[in-house]
Amino acid sequence: MSVHPTVEAVTRRIRERSADTRRAYLEQVEFHSGRDRGASRLGCANVAHAFAAMPGNDKLRVVAAKSPNIGIVTAYNDMLSAHAPLQHYPDLIKAEARLHGATAQVAGGVPAMCDGVTQGAPGMELSLFSRDVIAMSTAVSLSHDVSDAALMLGVCDKIVPGLLIGALQFGHLPTVFVPAGPMTSGLSNSAKAKVREEAAQGLVGRDKLLDAEMHAYHSEGTCTFYGTANSNQMLLEAMGLHVPGTAFINPGNEMRAELTREATRTVLQKDCPPIGKLIDERVIVNAMVALLATGGSTNHLIHWVAVARAAGIVIDWDDFSALSSVVPLLARVYPNGSADVNQFQAAGGPGYVIRELLDGGFMHADVLAVRAGGIREFTRIPEEREGRLQWQDSGASGDESVLRPHTAPFQATGGLMLLKGNLGRCVIKVSAVPEDRHIIEAPAKVFSSQAALQDAFQNGELDRDVVCVVRWQGPQANGMPELHKLTPPLAVLQNKGFRVALVTDGRMSGASGKVPAAIHVSPEALAGGPLAKVLDGDMIRLDAVAGTLDVLVPADQWQSRPNATPPASELKANGHGWGRELFAGFRRNALSAEEGACTWL
Incomplete structure (x- = not known):
């Protein structure tokens, strides 16, 4: 399927506009890619400091056997439901890395604040800038320069854009993003909104409002509406930066741990490309298209401009506008509909959306992804059979009130x-x-x-x-x-x-x-x-x-x-x-x- 003329024209315009900055960025990626591996390019004292706390066998692997070392950057904290599941991910990653002759270290942590906690409070005025703090923290984490690949553990609003911006400063590293998934469905988003409106009118008191909120936000995982956090996950799938189909598997699902192990296996594959080469203007456009086709978060008209710039790519709101004029709206997920993200996943999820956008010519198919099969791999849905992950085609929409094909969209233009x-x-x-x-x-x-x-x-x-x-x-x-x-x-x-x-x-x-x-x-x-x-x-x-x-x-x-x-x-x-x-x-x-x-x- 050929790419839609408007999508191609926007991509070409971005490529031409970004020629100088992209060239300079790729020169840096090439320079860093050509150096010795991490443990070989540093002085002996530097290496000793970096690996002093490692178990003896791991130390032997990374120093003597020159095995690859994965740097883990994590947004774990147990105050925020979306990041609480990340607590034990490093242990899973380290164990899986050892099975493949590699090592892994938590290179550093980044702050993760929740806009839901700080809404209407002074802390919200730190929220947007926390993205750049996270980017800086990611850079500090990887600045020890002993990693041969990276795994980014984070989910929510500013965290994923910050991790992306930071990771792109180390564009020579193969990098895979590792999510935690949404919480299971509680009180519906529409019911929650109704109680909020009643509270605003003074029709219900704090007790009823608090009860509604606690039933809506009730366990580990991201919030179940299609806000910035879940839009992040959709965009990472569309950019080919996840293990395919990982975004919306709940934290308690039996597959969750195996998908994290699969992320470790994926980043160790020789054909997992450096993130700086993977993310080009076509991949940025694919993310923009996915945002528009799903009615995603308005925050990404800020964040993805910054993400693109970190890779030397210059985009603006005119690009979003041009794409929105031709990209069909394929999803109705709250607040763009009544379904939550669990219903979105059950109806076909990101795999369905990406397949329809590729088949309709609205996404570039000829792009790199963390998997050798490219972005087409992200049209499939994972399942676990006899302890092994397998992927199947997303099939027809499981609910056309939530997801529709590109030939019969909810509307002919995008959501923004x-x-x-x-x-x-x-x-x-x-x-x-x-x-x-x-x-x-x-x-x-x-x-x-x-x-x-x-x-x-x-x-x-x-x-x-x-x-x-x-x-x-x-x-x-x-x-x-x-x-x-x-x-x-x-x-x-x-x-x-x-x-x-x-x-x-x-x-x-x-x-x-x-x-x-x-x-x-x-x-x-x-x-x-x-x-x-x-x-x-x-x-x-x-x-x-x-x-x-x-x-x-x-x-x-x-x-x-x-x-x-x-x-x-x-x-x-x-x-x-x-x-x-x-x-x-x-x-x-x-x-x-x-x-x-x-x-x-």
Whole structure:
């Protein structure tokens, strides 16, 4: 099947745009690939330090027998459900490596914070920048330079992009990503959302809300909605960086341990390519396509820009927009539908999606992957028979209310859209928004914080058609926190029949919901973006059909209107407490959301 002309054109445009930076990156990969193996290129004292704590037999293997040494980078902690299963993975990996004449060491750990814990709290202002901290931690972990391959253990929102960015600094190493899988289904996402909306109206108390939340988030594994964490796993499958079909196998499943062992076997294969060569512009496009085809997290319009740049590849939101105009929406998973990721997996999961995208010509088939069979291997689903892993074709959709073929998609275009106008450039998760809400025109109500919007809601000030503008929420202002706490009150207003929307230079969760939300507005207000000009009462038109976001003020008046300045109290509060002082340099150096909010370029 030939590649769709638009997909090919976007790929070609990215390749041409990235020619110089990609060439420089690959030169570094080649240089490091040509050196002696890790234990042979270092001085004797260096080697002794690196392997001093190893068991004697392992030390003999890696030093005398010159066997390959795997560096493990782990995001394990037991506070977060998604990463708690990783605790014993290193033991499995080390034991499997020994069976194949190799060794493995935990090269280092990276921090892993949960946006679900920090939503609406000061810690959320560290969240986006934790991605770059994780990238740096990955680089520190691998900087001992004694690894011949790497396994990346991590799952959630900033962790996977951070691990990817860090791993790409060591692009000469074969690298496989090792997930832990989602928790089993508890209280449905739609039922949970209903209780949240009732709580926002004061109809239920804290006891009932807490009971609902505890039944939704109840065991080890990722959350079961299709937010940033689970979008990460879909994208890694589409990039060929997992053992095929690993993403959504539950932690308690008997296959889970064997899939981790298989990751060890895979990274030791001679045909497992260095990650810097594996990830090229075609692989980045494949990830973008998979995101759009599944209605994935809006956060990845920031993260994958940064991931691509780490490999010397330059992408922007115009590329996403062009792809979204032709990539069909194949999945309906909450908040883009009612199913959770376990139902998505049961219906065919990533293997089904990748097969349909390849068969429809929406993904590049001629790419490298961690398996010799290339990306086609990722169209199959693993199963364990008599203690051995086998893979079978994903077959027909197990539930066409969740997954559909490319010939009969839920909609002909992707789940995300770029909006442009006199308020800047931003994105909207249009697939989750009812069609009768794709165009909203209403007066603005301007807020400097999400707390101020919540107060106005509680006071009944928003019971009308309104576009809520929440500014001073960009990377330079306060680290660009998610504003997911705003979803329940805005959903309540929409359910009352009001035409409402959110416009912000901040982020929403990967679970951006049914309320139209124009997010990541760039340039941000603090950097002089036009969002700083908006006044209460200005008419704003959000048009997700035409792809526009405008304030309906005469052009001459708009141009001459001065920018507002953020409240001094807000900026001061954003820089103090909860470790925010330590991130002042990140805020100063952060690029725009469209440039990946990178702090290292």
